[in-house]
Amino acid sequence: MTEFSLASYANKPLAECTELELFNALLSLTKDAAAEKGYNQGKKRLYYISAEFLIGKLLSNNLINLGLYDQVRAELAEAGRDLAELEEFENEPSLGNGGLGRLAACFLDSCATLGLPASGVGLAYHCGLFRQSFDKNKQYESPDYWLRWGQESWMRRTPKHYTVNFGNLSVTSTMYQIDVTGYHSQCDTLNLFDVDTVDERVIKNRINFDKSQVAKNLTLFLYPDDSDEAGRILRVYQEYFMVSNAAQLMLDECVERGSNLHDLADYAAVQINDTHPTMVIPELIRLLGERGIGFDEAVQIVRDTCAYTNHTILAEALECWPLSFIERVAPQLVPIIQQLDAFVRGQYEDDFVQVIDQWQNVHMANIDIHFSHSVNGVAALHTKILEDSELAPFYKIYPEKFNNKTNGITFRRWMVECNPGLNKLVSGKIGEGWKTDAEQLEQLLPLADDPAFLAQLDQVKRTNKQTFAAWLAAHQGTVVDPDSVFDVQSKRLHEYKRQQLNLLWAIRKYQRLQMLEADELPKHKVTVIFGAKAAPAYTIAKDIIHAIICLGKVIEADPVASKYLQVVMIENYNVTAAQHLIPAADISEQISLASKEASGTSNMKFMLNGAITLGTMDGANVEIAELVGEDNIYTFGDSSDEVIARYKRGDYNPRSYYEKDEELAAAVDFLTSDAMLAQGDATNLNRLHDELLNKDWFMTFPDFADYCATKAQVLKDYEDREAWQRKALVNISKAGYFSSDRTIAQYEKDIWHLR
Ligand code: B1H
Structure with missing residues (x-):
């Protein structure tokens, strides 16, 4: 075990460092300490795909989990510096709206702590949830530039790139990684995808969003719920970008670990966090097809791999995209979604459970329920309401898929x-035992x-x-x-x-x-x-x-x-x-x-x-x-x-x-x-x-x-x-x-x- 000393990460006495210098020294120290702990590994890995990871500030959390908090605080205090001052200095990554995003962050903490090999997969939003200010007793919103102040270094740029093809353009992604430190355990990682073409200058003239600007806008903002019409199609672009990267990453890694893809479910578990990552299902079927696996087998492999969490019964939050949107964003998925629709139609008559409705809208949750092996609610009452009323027709078809997982916090x-x-x-x-x-x-x-x-x-x-x-x-x-x-x-x-x-x-x-x-x-x-x-x-x-x-x-x-x-x-x-x-x-x-x-x-x-x-x-x-x-x-x-x-x-x-x-x-x-x-x-x-x-x-x-x-x-x-x-x-x-x-x-x- 290396003795980590903050002083050795600064190029001048701690007392003389600016806050930025101290902060960057702490970043390097925690990264090295995390690397020394090592990463949870195993044949089968969890891919927790989520449009939101509301991770919050990481400095103190990482120091605590790495067992370095008291020592670093003492070292700072000796130099007349205060850890609290640096906690204030750190910008919060607000990469989520609320409970759903914070839950994803708590889950990663617990996966790492329990020694489970897990990757969070999401988007590297340049601006997190808007900043709220009050003026004349009303809310005003402004962009949240969390990456300023040298904090981008929590995210490490990796050499992983994927090509994602949209209907009208093709982009090259870059994967960034954030260490998820477990409590006195090995680490997991949060993998966030971005494109280099995103242009923060677009923010000023956002009012007239036009689709030729997708490459500049793609990961600029976290979408607040109930966002306006104009932004809805961009949301679909974001979702496809997220899941295409996730699917490619996962297939690559599973092959590296020895999978022949027919046995994918022995190498990967995909948790679909609400409906936002639903397109990972047709995308995986598509990619398996490209690699020579027939449609029916691909459907079965994907079903064995994927599981879906429902987080709400509010109708307006259940995503339903016009097929024409998907046609524009990811035309390659349309025939697959149509095949999935035909498959369901062949078996069930009830309109409620169809994938594509008579108005040519795609019901994302319905894809999740038919083509995953597990559907869970997030509290006992919620799951019961899903079974008895909200999703009752599905519960009748697939009683064995439904289960409850009451939420938790780290x-x-x-x-x-x-x-x-x-x-x-x-x-x-x-004693301290309650912490684990x-x-x-x-x-x-x-x-x-x-x-x-x-x-x-x-x-x-x-x-x-x-x-x-x-x-x-x-x-x-x-x-x-x-x-x-x-x-x-x-x-x-x-x-x-x-x-x-x-x-x-x-x-x-x-x-x-x-x-x-x-x-x-x-x-x-x-x-x-x-x-x-x-x-x-x-x-x-x-x-x-x-x-x-x-x-x-x-x-x-x-x-x-x-x-x-x-x-x-x-x-x-x-x-x-x-x-x-x-x-x-x-x-x-x-x-x-x-x-x-x-x-x-x-x-x-x-x-x-x-x-x-x-x-x-x-x-x-x-x-x-x-x-x-x-x-x-x-x-x-x-x-x-x-x-x-x-x-x-x-x-x-x-x-x-x-x-x-x-x-x-x-x-x-x-x-x-x-x-x-x-x-x-x-x-x-x-x-x-x-x-x-x-x-x-x-x-x-x-x-x-x-x-x-x-x-x-x-x-x-x-x-x-x-x-x-x-x-x-x-x-x-x-x-x-x-x-x-x-x-x-x-x-x-x-x-x-x-x-
Ligand atoms: C929850 C959301 C949500 N449920 C759509 N659904 C969003 C839906 O940006 N969007 O489009 C964003 C968020 N969030 C919350 O999930 C529930 O309301 C809480 O009750 C629950 O505790 C939490 C975590 O399961």
Whole structure:
């Protein structure tokens, strides 16, 4: 084992280095240390293909996983330098939108740690998810140039190039690699493809995107969901570019490892992360054909190799591309997709399961389900809904393909790295074993009756709240009170996630505060903290952000209410912000409309960090509730069965709730009150008001009363600090199930069989 010393990677004394010089020295050091650990290898390899890998900052994560964190920090400190300063300096690679992308990153961490030979395969976006800024209480987007500042060196350019043929042009790709360090284990790699012709100067004149510019645009941007029409075809180009590279890489590597291609499934497992990589199926069939394998056998080989994960039941997220798009982007796939369609038509009559519909649209998920050997949902309830309703006709045909893999998170990033105080407290009691065997956290359970330990837990939370408050003040100049209750909802802004329900609660709370007598005022101030980006073209989501920020200003200006309530919106919420925020949270808001949130993963992160869930029985909340028991979680609202039945009946009328519940009506109407209009824009506020009153597609009104009553109970219970920390302790000790190590072990055992 080499002794790694940072000083030997800098060409001057550490004390005299610029931040860039120090950062680059750290990069070289971690790369060498990773190379020395070596890479997981084996006959069969996993190719996890995903349009998103939301890896977040890598510096501390790599140092921790390589076992170098303490040593490097000490060496820096000796030279009067601070690792935290370099953590700030690093740009976050935001190569994903939200949970789906972050899940892919957690999975790679767990694969490496478990010693599974795995490659992530995706795109080297020049700009990650847009940067969000607020101006006039509204969201603005700007390009995220994460590769500036010398950080490109996390990505190593490799000599691997492939030719990808589009209908109207042919491009040469370059593969870049990022080391995925496992925790005290060997490494895996994340392979990201790019083309050298991409031209960042295109950004200025993007408005008139024209297809002759594909070579300049291809990997420029990560696509935010709900993007505009004009960008949709570029998305198909991206997808084909991604999977063609993935397929070529995989076939090359498998042949190198000894495959004759007929036995491909003994050499490779492909996990298709949502429908974005679906074209890998026809592409593999095509490439196997070029290498002399007949269609029927190729279909069977590909089916044995590929597995598909579904991440959502929202209809608008299920990809469906006009065949004419594919004709333009990858005409060579069209006859194959037509053959797959004919194959299905020959066997099944049901329109629902066809590959190409009567309007010549290609249903990507249908290709995945017919031509892979495994279809999984991401939480128990989600998988059940897929089987019983959403994909029921498929479940009837292929019951053996369906399985559940409840999501997980890596505890190395989501506790060891982001919550050093809790890490120390926990490890001091039960040792370090839980970091790779998360169920060991259960050993904390007996401490539920140890008031001294609960007090220490309280102290850790209090310190984290202070640290977060300092970060927020530096980050955006917002001051929050660490003695208040931190009530947090952070996730992408989407109507189904129902930030608007929380917003209505905050309005109601504000209205009540205005009516209370001095002796009735609450003990603890509540700080409602939101963190959320809205897709640039998602109008109502942006209206909700606008309303939240406006409400924050209204309350701030009120001398009495502002002592008891604050509403804050974090600017540019990303993985980095999450790592600051989650350890500081008291309440974890997981209030999606039941049946709509496939799993959620922030719910797991909050739980692990000792926040108490206030949530609907949706996604993985259901499993959290089962694990911690009803005393240690607050649930409310209609069940998924009730919601699904109400959608089926089609008789939901928000006005009937509005007319029956005066407080609800007052809260809704406050959106367009003079106080709000003085802060905000009438167009946005009126639109949101009307949307809720006339549509409320995600049914906030039926859950409003129960949500308010439950939240009142949460805040009441918060006053008994010891009882509260007991709940927190139970949550932490039961979080082990949600380690992505467990999830990955199940994928390995049930689907991949790499070993
Ligand atoms: C999830 C997406 C998603 N499900 C389309 N689906 C996208 C779909 O850019 N697009 O086109 C981007 C993302 N993301 C999330 O996956 C679920 O909503 C969460 O509930 C789940 O926890 C997460 C990981 O499984």
